[in-house]
Amino acid sequence: MRIRIGPFMRPAMKKSIWCEGCGLGNMSSIITSALVSTVSKRLEVDPNTREGLERIKNNIAFVSGIGCTSRMPGQLDFNTLHTAHGRSLAFATGIKLARPELTVALAAGDGDIFAIGGNHFIHTARRNIDMTLIVYNNKSYGMTGAQHSPTSPLGEIGTSAPYGVFEPPFNVVNLALGAGATFVAQGALTTSQEHLDQAEALIVAALGHKGFSLVNLIGTCHTGWGARNRRAEAFRYRRYLEEKVMKLESWKALPPDEQGKYFPLGIIHQDDSRPDFQSSKPYLDAIERAKKAVAGTQELLEDITLVEQDPLAVYPRTSVRFAGSGGQGVLTAGETDLYAAFLSGKSGVFIKNYGPEARGGGAYSQVTISDGEIHFPQAENLEVLVALTQEAYDKYRGEVSAQGKIIVNSTAVKEFYGDARVIASPIGDLLAREVRPPKKEQGINVLALALTMGLFNLAPRGSVETAVKKYFSDKNLKMNLRALDVGYKEAERQRGLI
Amino acid sequence: MRTGAAPKIDLRIVSPVHQALRTGVITQGRRLILSGNDAIVRGAIDVGARGYFGYPITPSTEIEEGAARYLLGMGGVFLQTEDEIAAIGAAIGASLAGLKVFTASSGPGISLKQELIGFAAITEVPLVIINVQRAGPSTGGPTDVGQSDVMQARWGTHGDHPIIVIAPNSPQECYEETIRAFNLSERYRMPVIILSDAKVGQMKEPAILPPLASIPIVNRRKPVGSPRDYEPFGLTEDGVPPLAGFGDGFRAHFTGLYHGRNGLPTKDPAMVDEQLRRIHAKLETAEAKADILKTEEFVTDDADVVVVAFGITSRAAKDAVILARQAGIRAGLLRPITLWPSDEVTILRVLGRAKKVIVPELNLGQYGLEIDRLAGHLSPKPQVVGINKVDTALISPADILREIKI
Numbered sequence: 050m051r052i053r054i055g056p057f058m059r060p061a062m063k064k065s066i067w068c069e070g071c072g073l074g075n076m077s078s079i080i081t082s083a084l085v086s087t088v089s090k091r092l093e094v095d096p097n098t099r100e101g102l103e104r105i106k107n108n109i110a111f112v113s114g115i116g117c118t119s120r121m122p123g124q125l126d127f128n129t130l131h132t133a134h135g136r137s138l139a140f141a142t143g144i145k146l147a148r149p150e151l152t153v154a155l156a157a158g159d160g161d162i163f164a165i166g167g168n169h170f171i172h173t174a175r176r177n178i179d180m181t182l183i184v185y186n187n188k189s190y191g192m193t194g195a196q197h198s199p200t201s202p203l204g205e206i207g208t209s210a211p212y213g214v215f216e217p218p219f220n221v222v223n224l225a226l227g228a229g230a231t232f233v234a235q236g237a238l239t240t241s242q243e244h245l246d247q248a249e250a251l252i253v254a255a256l257g258h259k260g261f262s263l264v265n266l267i268g269t270c271h272t273g274w275g276a277r278n279r280r281a282e283a284f285r286y287r288r289y290l291e292e293k294v295m296k297l298e299s300w301k302a303l304p305p306d307e308q309g310k311y312f313p314l315g316i317i318h319q320d321d322s323r324p325d326f327q328s329s330k331p332y333l334d335a336i337e338r339a340k341k342a343v344a345g346t347q348e349l350l351e352d353i354t355l356v357e358q359d360p361l362a363v364y365p366r367t368s369v370r371f372a373g374s375g376g377q378g379v380l381t382a383g384e385t386d387l388y389a390a391f392l393s394g395k396s397g398v399f400i401k402n403y404g405p406e407a408r409g410g411g412a413y414s415q416v417t418i419s420d421g422e423i424h425f426p427q428a429e430n431l432e433v434l435v436a437l438t439q440e441a442y443d444k445y446r447g448e449v450s451a452q453g454k455i456i457v458n459s460t461a462v463k464e465f466y467g468d469a470r471v472i473a474s475p476i477g478d479l480l481a482r483e484v485r486p487p488k489k490e491q492g493i494n495v496l497a498l499a500l501t502m503g504l505f506n507l508a509p510r511g512s513v514e515t516a517v518k519k520y521f522s523d524k525n526l527k528m529n530l531r532a533l534d535v536g537y538k539e540a541e542r543q544r545g546l547i
Numbered sequence: 548m549r550t551g552a553a554p555k556i557d558l559r560i561v562s563p564v565h566q567a568l569r570t571g572v573i574t575q576g577r578r579l580i581l582s583g584n585d586a587i588v589r590g591a592i593d594v595g596a597r598g599y600f601g602y603p604i605t606p607s608t609e610i611e612e613g614a615a616r617y618l619l620g621m622g623g624v625f626l627q628t629e630d631e632i633a634a635i636g637a638a639i640g641a642s643l644a645g646l647k648v649f650t651a652s653s654g655p656g657i658s659l660k661q662e663l664i665g666f667a668a669i670t671e672v673p674l675v676i677i678n679v680q681r682a683g684p685s686t687g688g689p690t691d692v693g694q695s696d697v698m699q700a701r702w703g704t705h706g707d708h709p710i711i712v713i714a715p716n717s718p719q720e721c722y723e724e725t726i727r728a729f730n731l732s733e734r735y736r737m738p739v740i741i742l743s744d745a746k747v748g749q750m751k752e753p754a755i756l757p758p759l760a761s762i763p764i765v766n767r768r769k770p771v772g773s774p775r776d777y778e779p780f781g782l783t784e785d786g787v788p789p790l791a792g793f794g795d796g797f798r799a800h801f802t803g804l805y806h807g808r809n810g811l812p813t814k815d816p817a818m819v820d821e822q823l824r825r826i827h828a829k830l831e832t833a834e835a836k837a838d839i840l841k842t843e844e845f846v847t848d849d850a851d852v853v854v855v856a857f858g859i860t861s862r863a864a865k866d867a868v869i870l871a872r873q874a875g876i877r878a879g880l881l882r883p884i885t886l887w888p889s890d891e892v893t894i895l896r897v898l899g900r901a902k903k904v905i906v907p908e909l910n911l912g913q914y915g916l917e918i919d920r921l922a923g924h925l926s927p928k929p930q931v932v933g934i935n936k937v938d939t940a941l942i943s944p945a946d947i948l949r950e951i952k953i
Binding site (some may be wrong): 059061066089103106107108110112117122123126127128129130131132133136138139140141142143144146147148150151168169171172333336338339340341342343344349350351352353354355357360361362363387388391393397398399400401424425426427429539 | 565567568574575576577578580581598600616617618619620621624626628629630632633634636637638639640641642643644645646648663666683736746747749750751752753755756758776792793794795796798799800801802803804808811812846857862863865866869870872941943944
């Protein structure tokens with residue numbers, strides 16, 4: 050039985066913008082009726098009591114886009130949102146994710162939801178977010194004056210198709226099914242009471258379905274599209290639709306080449322076995338995993354004393370670049386370097402090479418350290434380059450200042466071109482012989498970092514150790530601390546050589 | 548170790564966290580190495596943002612990745628949407644449902660979001676939008692730095708609309724200004740844009756995050772009294788109407804159409820005028836200006852050459868000013884942290900003493916237009932010179948120093 054919709058209308062909005070005889074009036078009534086009966090059952094409240102009425106209204110979010118249909122939410126005393134053209138499903142997605150307890154319904158026209166909003170339509174269906182979309186599909190843009198839409202029949206006349214529509218329409222049912230909708234129904238708003246009752250029943254069923262549901266209502270626009278296609282009277286257009294629709298069972302019995310001429314009415318697809326987005330196992334599992342991950346990353350408060358600096362002084366800066374190939378961990382080396390400097394009260398800035406170049410195999414990080422504040426983050430010259438590969442050495446040695454130093458991994462870099470700035474250290478051999486990492490080159494970044502820090506005393510060893518402990522996982526910490534030790538010893542040996 | 552409630556930090560100074568440490572308001576913090584993008588996520592989480600909707604785009608993607616890592620485990624909502632428009636649409640929907648939300652993008656993605664920035668402005672929905680600027684127009688240089696969205700940030704969506712735009716220049720500031728952006732967005736019920744850039748977003752620096760209890764948190768004002776009297780766009784003393792969340796029992800209608808105080812569409816010219824003027828006027832009170840406007844002044848007191856720079860370029864400008872001072876030139880730096888609306892009073896005061904004003908920016912002259920407009924109010928008008936670079940490299944301290952010395 051249809052519920053009286055008067056108490057659900059906003060008094061100021063009783064006069065609608067719709068033309069007399071338009072199906073949108075019917076649609077508004079049956080949506081309201083269906084929403085109220087569904088939500089009153091869900092909340093177990095009586096819509097005839099004042100309290101029950103309030104609770105029902107408070108628990109419904111009714112959303113739309115742009116067009117004649119989209120004016121519907123404004124009339125109704127729910128939580129209502131009249132969004133931008135095509136975007137209703139995106140807004141509704143945000144509402145549903147933030148407030149899952151709300152019943153979320155949408156009213157849309159065919160242009161709004163299948164043309165400009167088509168992308169949101171297929172993706173909301175794919176995700177199976179628990180909301181009900183009711184489309185008033187009159188196969189045209191009504192508000193702007195009878196232009197053709199993605200559901201307009203071929204050959205009919207519109208203001209933007211004066212010589213006939215020449216692009217094929219969507220099969221809306223197949224589109225929804227293809228996108229993964231778990232509930233697809235089709236109804237029609239004609240002269241028949243039976244069709245109207247069926248449409249309401251379809252909306253009730255859709256609202257009862259947990260997941261994304263589409264109710265595609267075949268409707269009319271007698272003043273716009275109808276006026277250009279010999280159906281200018283509401284009654285005549287509605288009668289015309291009656292010839293175009295058919296009960297689902299009868300439609301199924303048609304030979305395939307006949308089926309395209311008619312719109313089947315009823316629940317075309319319903320899959321209750323697939324949980325809705327917010328109840329789905331992958332979503333719930335991800336939340337559980339996320340909770341564990343977040344609980345494990347609580348940062349501790351430390352006592353902090355800021356070191357005051359003269360804002361107008363120029364402080365010397367040292368820029369160090371760690372360069373190598375992708376898997377050598379040069380980015381982490383740079384970050385560890387910066388953290389160690391930070392711990393010892395210095396300022397620093399870290400930049401990395403970024404972009405397509407990074408995927409070519411080469412990578413570098415660059416750290417600039419100073420006792421004073423660092424403003425411009427880019428160094429004009431490098432003081433130190435750590436080159437783990439020949440390619441890195443060849444590519445960046447030109448950026449090192451004349452007084453700078455280049456630490457090269459002489460295990461991999463064989464050609465120094467007689468460069469006097471080079472400090473050759475067999476980093477790769479030392480790693481293999483003295484650190485013996487489980488995987489080749491693991492720890493090479495820590496060894497190179499320790500060698501650099503030891504040679505140039507950029508931060509005290511204690512800070513470097515603390516930084517290494519922070520940046521390297523527990524599993525490899527022992528090996529990395531071994532690499533640190535080997536690196537510092539090598540620094541001592543190199544000092545002796547220099 | 549977490550300690551009890553710490554004294555609140557005043558957000559209106561340049562680095563409120565450093566200032567609080569300096570003055571002993573706080574003595575502890577979390578020491579981290581953060582990129583600008585990471586820092587934005589940390590700021591958002593610490594100020595209570597619990598919703599993120601986004602779409603991957605270089606060089607802003609780390610913000611989405613950070614949101615994905617943290618939010619779901621904190622009772623929040625995260626979704627990578629089908630496109631940039633859906634991201635801001637879902638964000639507005641979630642904000643209307645009561646969450647503090649943010650979305651981040653860059654260049655082409657920010658262009659796509661423009662229509663709904665206007666929707667959020669006219670429906671007065673709190674929302675923080677981050678633009679990690681890259682070099683444009685169009686696809687331009689996805690990994691290259693640019694500052695060419697200055698005017699888009701102010702005027703990008705159609706129609707007269709208010710907006711707040713904040714331009715941080717370091718990871719520490721990205722963190723602190725994200726907190727301020729959310730607080731402004733909630734207090735003034737409007738979208739706030741954080742205008743970062745590829746360099747600030749990608750570079751890492753040491754950052755100090757204060758104890759959570761010391762962070763000032765502003766939540767949107769909620770309606771009180773009878774739901775029947777609730778006017779989501781009503782007149783209030785400060786021009787900011789209260790905002791209920793969907794499901795809170797204060798039902799209302801929100802539409803991008805011109806609407807009256809009750810939220811329902813209107814064609815009454817007086818009401819249209821009242822509402823459009825109100826959403827602008829709410830930023831014009833003395834209290835609002837004190838909250839919103841924020842400018843760093845560095846040795847401007849006696850400066851007759853003033854460099855006006857924001858974001859990454861302001862860091863080169865500071866070096867240039869220091870070098871100029873060492874050479875005996877009275878140079879100063881004026882750095883708008885809130886880029887829009889303009890801090891007109893401060894800018895005019897500093898420009899009023901200047902003979903020469905230099906505006907370096909990574910575009911062909913956008914913020915320079917605003918500075919030139921303001922300089923035009925002065926008599927005599929100081930000379931305004933732009934340093935404009937669009938070759939994807941940064942403007943260096945030497946580039947600015949050269950112009951200071953001319």
